[in-house]
Amino acid sequence: MRHGRRRITWKGSLLVVGGVVAGCALVTTVPQETVVETPFVVEGAVGETLDLTYADLTVTEVRVADTLESFSEAAQAGGTFVVVDATWRATQGATSFVGAEITDAEGRTFWPTDQAGCSTSAKAQPGYAWHVTYCFDVPKDALAGATVRLARGGQTEEHAGQRRDAAGVVDLGISAEDAKTLWEATETVTTESPGYATARAEGSEE
Amino acid sequence: MKHARNGSPDIAFRVGRRVVSAVADDMSTMQRVGAGVVAALVAVTPFGAWSKVEAQADPVVAGTAIEVGPFDLTVVRAVKTGDLGYLTPAPGNHMLALVVDVTNTSDVPEYSSTLGSAIPAPRGVDVVPQESLTDLATNLDTDLDTDPGAGAGTEPGAEPSPSASPEDESEAEEPELPPASIVNVADATTMRILNPGVTYQVALIWQQSDEFTGSEIPVEVVGLDWIDESRLTLDNGYWLPGEVAFQGDVPLKDNTDRTPAPEDQQ
Amino acid sequence: MTTLVTPAVPGPGQDPYPSLQPGGAPSLQPGLLPGSVPPDVPAAGRPRGWWRRNAVWLVLLPIAVVVTTAASSFRVWAFWWPDGVHYESQRVALGEPAHLASEYLDMGFDVPERANTYVLRELDATVTGVEKVDELPAPAYGMPVEIPEGSVAYEVQLHFAAEPQTDLSLCAIALVSDDGTRYGEAAPDVLGNSNRCLPDGADGFVSEQPEWDVSSFVLVDPDATIEQVRLSFGGPDYLAVELP
Numbered sequence: 260m261r262h263g264r265r266r267i268t269w270k271g272s273l274l275v276v277g278g279v280v281a282g283c284a285l286v287t288t289v290p291q292e293t294v295v296e297t298p299f300v301v302e303g304a305v306g307e308t309l310d311l312t313y314a315d316l317t318v319t320e321v322r323v324a325d326t327l328e329s330f331s332e333a334a335q336a337g338g339t340f341v342v343v344d345a346t347w348r349a350t351q352g353a354t355s356f357v358g359a360e361i362t363d364a365e366g367r368t369f370w371p372t373d374q375a376g377c378s379t380s381a382k383a384q385p386g387y388a389w390h391v392t393y394c395f396d397v398p399k400d401a402l403a404g405a406t407v408r409l410a411r412g413g414q415t416e417e418h419a420g421q422r423r424d425a426a427g428v429v430d431l432g433i434s435a436e437d438a439k440t441l442w443e444a445t446e447t448v449t450t451e452s453p454g455y456a457t458a459r460a461e462g463s464e465e
Numbered sequence: 466m467k468h469a470r471n472g473s474p475d476i477a478f479r480v481g482r483r484v485v486s487a488v489a490d491d492m493s494t495m496q497r498v499g500a501g502v503v504a505a506l507v508a509v510t511p512f513g514a515w516s517k518v519e520a521q522a523d524p525v526v527a528g529t530a531i532e533v534g535p536f537d538l539t540v541v542r543a544v545k546t547g548d549l550g551y552l553t554p555a556p557g558n559h560m561l562a563l564v565v566d567v568t569n570t571s572d573v574p575e576y577s578s579t580l581g582s583a584i585p586a587p588r589g590v591d592v593v594p595q596e597s598l599t600d601l602a603t604n605l606d607t608d609l610d611t612d613p614g615a616g617a618g619t620e621p622g623a624e625p626s627p628s629a630s631p632e633d634e635s636e637a638e639e640p641e642l643p644p645a646s647i648v649n650v651a652d653a654t655t656m657r658i659l660n661p662g663v664t665y666q667v668a669l670i671w672q673q674s675d676e677f678t679g680s681e682i683p684v685e686v687v688g689l690d691w692i693d694e695s696r697l698t699l700d701n702g703y704w705l706p707g708e709v710a711f712q713g714d715v716p717l718k719d720n721t722d723r724t725p726a727p728e729d730q731q
Numbered sequence: 732m733t734t735l736v737t738p739a740v741p742g743p744g745q746d747p748y749p750s751l752q753p754g755g756a757p758s759l760q761p762g763l764l765p766g767s768v769p770p771d772v773p774a775a776g777r778p779r780g781w782w783r784r785n786a787v788w789l790v791l792l793p794i795a796v797v798v799t800t801a802a803s804s805f806r807v808w809a810f811w812w813p814d815g816v817h818y819e820s821q822r823v824a825l826g827e828p829a830h831l832a833s834e835y836l837d838m839g840f841d842v843p844e845r846a847n848t849y850v851l852r853e854l855d856a857t858v859t860g861v862e863k864v865d866e867l868p869a870p871a872y873g874m875p876v877e878i879p880e881g882s883v884a885y886e887v888q889l890h891f892a893a894e895p896q897t898d899l900s901l902c903a904i905a906l907v908s909d910d911g912t913r914y915g916e917a918a919p920d921v922l923g924n925s926n927r928c929l930p931d932g933a934d935g936f937v938s939e940q941p942e943w944d945v946s947s948f949v950l951v952d953p954d955a956t957i958e959q960v961r962l963s964f965g966g967p968d969y970l971a972v973e974l975p
Contacts (some may be wrong), residue, residue, distance in 0.1 A: 332654060333652055335651040335652040337663035352916055353913070367572045368573050384915060384916065384950070385912045386882055387882045396660050397662070416701070457880055
């Protein structure tokens with residue numbers, strides 16, 4: 260170790276400043292978020308089965324409703340309810356499916372309601388397909404071009420639960436004209452409680 | 466080690482002292498005091514020392530929209546009733562409902578509790594206070610001792626006017642008032658999520674003692690500040706209730722003699 | 732000419748004044764007149780290299796690495812290890828009995844006098860059969876359950892022997908297929924039975940008989956090949972029963 264007062268040299272300062280600059284440059288140029296945080300998004304359409312590694316996901320049906328009814332409760336939409344029926348088939352082990360979110364064409368996001376027997380999450384094990392109904396209250400201008408994003412990881416805190424994990428994004432297939440008619444329709448949907456998925460007839464059985 | 470430590474802080478200190486001594490050396494004591502005060506004022510400026518001066522609450526008027534955090538809200542009316550859906554007042558109390566039209570104007574859903582944090586329970590109008598943890602503990606204790614069958618939740622409400630007791634025991638400490646139960650007026654279901662762009666009429670509901678007979682309730686709406694990342698907890702992305710931004714008296718309708726909920730009188 | 736200064740103790744194999752050329756005039760430090768002695772004689776000895784000067788820290792470095800790794804890895808044993816089933820403690824063949832013994836913290840739900848004590852759970856378990864079945868029996872509670880479309884059902888038969896009052900909560904019977912999929916690992920099972928290790932309809936989570944048989948039903952993908960039965964009580968260890 261050298262003794263005496265340490266000098267501030269041009270060389271030393273340059274080394275420090277250069278190091279800091281290089282570090283900043285690295286942090287800003289290398290897109291860390293995309294490396295560390297981007298989920299593996301699997302895209303599909305209604306009726307398609309998506310392979311999310313930990314589960315097979317199928318959005319079986321998309322409906323709209325002004326009123327949702329279950330045996331204990333009726334819920335009225337502030338906008339209109341988008342009712343998304345989906346089946347989960349776990350492929351690795353017992354899994355909780357926490358993420359459910361609709362994104363509209365503008366990028367606004369909507370979360371499901373737990374009113375009137377609708378689910379906001381699901382649990383399933385391998386060996387069977389589990390049917391769940393998600394209900395999202397959305398405004399009129401959110402219908403056209405909306406997509407639903409379902410995953411085992413939650414979407415709160417900027418999809419923190421889905422980092423480096425698969426998420427299914429399904430186009431609801433609502434065009435601008437569809438949106439108009441869907442908005443004007445005054446449907447009532449009787450929700451089904453989650454259960455084993457069967458090749459069900461159109462509509463709800465109970 | 467010793468040498469490594471007295472690198473730059475030493476220099477900063479010496480430079481600072483040089484500057485101070487260069488400025489202060491040929492000053493009188495009065496000048497020094499004045500300069501010190503000016504420096505202190507400058508130093509506290511970034512910490513919001515002056516923001517309080519402009520914090521002046523705007524009025525709350527029924528029917529006029531105000532903007533609070535992510536919400537556009539309009540106070541519609543205040544009603545006192547008996548039962549409200551699944552909410553039943555304890556004997557000696559009634560339900561106080563503040564009906565509000567609310568729209569989430571942001572791009573992301575908000576929990577209804579965020580709305581609840583913006584509209585605290587009206588103060589000074591005998592809203593039944595929240596059971597404090599110590600109260601709860603004593604309740605549990607007495608329950609265990611006497612009869613476990615009695616509901617711990619309903620008992621304290623029925624105790625001899627709990628709203629009056631705080632005034633008796635202490636004048637300094639105000640009892641903590643409970644957050645509102647938030648119910649969708651259209652279908653009497655509990656609101657949990659407020660999705661963007663959807664307008665709801667919701668009722669914020671508290672229990673109020675029957676002793677209150679006034680015809681107005683003071684409504685305060687607290688401003689919500691967006692916290693990107695909290696310096697204290699490092700939590701990020703939430704609305705923090707701040708200062709009271711709007712306040713006003715809202716006339717109170719008495720519907721206690723009617724059983725139906727307020728939704729049928731639009 | 733000789734040298735002006737002779738070192739009192741010559742350094743080991745090293746001339747303390749490398750600038751002195753043997754047989755020549757010594758080159759002087761600047762500012763020194765010829766013939767004068769340099770005021771501050773540097774210590775004798777070879778200038779130590781970087782590795783020597785930092786020897787202590789170099790020795791401490793691997794120790795520090797080990798200590799910091801250990802300190803930051805506490806989560807592995809504090810959170811990850813106790814949570815989940817990931818340690819195969821025994822492996823037996825179908826029909827072969829296995830003696831299981833593990834300690835757990837009893838909450839005293841079923842046997843109040845054991846509350847908040849560590850209890851050794853000891854039992855003998857035998858998986859006597861794993862068979863595909865065509866229908867599920869009527870559950871103890873609730874409506875009969877049909878095998879859902881796109882699934883097949885397996886019946887796992889087990890024989891247990893343990894002292895009465897043995898706590899069997901968190902019992903999990905999972906079927907593992909050749910691709911590693913774990914079927915039926917979470918409670919309740921397809922019949923709504925929340926404790927698979929006790930006879931159907933038993934109340935509480937402790938055994939009542941010294942020996943008993945259990946039938947557990949698991950839904951499985953039709954194309955799966957079941958290779959193993961796993962029996963566990965909350966983990967982290969489990970018993971693996973290999974199927975023929």
